[in-house]
Amino acid sequence: MRLAVRLTAQAWVSSLALLMPLVASAQFDDVDTFPAAEPERGCPKRPDVVPFTARNLVGLTGSGWLAHQAIIPESKDRFFLESERERSGVKLVPEDVDVRKLGAPDPSVPLWVFGKADSAACRAVPVVWWAVRMGTDADRKTYLMSELQVDCDVLPPGRLSGTPVALRQKDAPTGCKLRRADDNSTSDEGRGCPWSCRT
Numbered sequence: 001m002r003l004a005v006r007l008t009a010q011a012w013v014s015s016l017a018l019l020m021p022l023v024a025s026a027q028f029d030d031v032d033t034f035p036a037a038e039p040e041r042g043c044p045k046r047p048d049v050v051p052f053t054a055r056n057l058v059g060l061t062g063s064g065w066l067a068h069q070a071i072i073p074e075s076k077d078r079f080f081l082e083s084e085r086e087r088s089g090v091k092l093v094p095e096d097v098d099v100r101k102l103g104a105p106d107p108s109v110p111l112w113v114f115g116k117a118d119s120a121a122c123r124a125v126p127v128v129w130w131a132v133r134m135g136t137d138a139d140r141k142t143y144l145m146s147e148l149q150v151d152c153d154v155l156p157p158g159r160l161s162g163t164p165v166a167l168r169q170k171d172a173p174t175g176c177k178l179r180r181a182d183d184n185s186t187s188d189e190g191r192g193c194p195w196s197c198r199t
Helices: 012-022 082-086
Strands: 031-035 052-054 065-071 089-092 111-114 122-134 141-150 165-168 176-180
Antiparallel strands (some): 052 065, 065 141, 089 122
C-alpha cells in the first residue's frame, strides 16, 4: 500500500547512550546494509539511525509509528509537571512551539525512511510532534517524537520484519538497502545494532 503514513519520532549508532532507556519500548529489526552493484556516496558505514515506536505503545490510538527525535531536558519540560512526571503519558506539542528549543534536530538534515526490507528509502517530513513520557521509575524521561509523512510503503506495527528504520543524513542513502541480519553476518561489534556497525 502506498500512502502518507503517520509515523512517530534516537539516533542509535552515534547516540545510543542517549536513548538506551527506550530499547524495551521501541521495536527494532535486526538489519544490515549491503552495497549496491555500484556503491554511491549516500550509504554510510556508521549511519545515524533513528528508530520508531508504535503509536499504541505510547498511548495513542490508531495504527502507525512515531520517530524518536530527542530527549526533552527536564528544565524545558513544560508538558509533564510535578506528579505527572511519575507516570507515563503522551501530550501533543502545540504547533506554535519551537521544537528546536526542545532538542529537535536540525531540520535541514532530512530523514530517509526504509519502510521494509530491500526497499529504497524515501524522504520523511515531520508533521505532528508529541511529548512522550516513558521509561521505568528509575529512568523515566520525556521524549520528543514526531509523526512523519512519507510517500513509500511502510508496514504497520505488529510485524517485526516490517519495523521501519530511518537515517538522518544530508544525502539520500541511494547506495545501500536495508535487510535483516543474523549473527553469522554480524560481527561482535555490530551485534545488537539495528544497522550494521561493521566497516
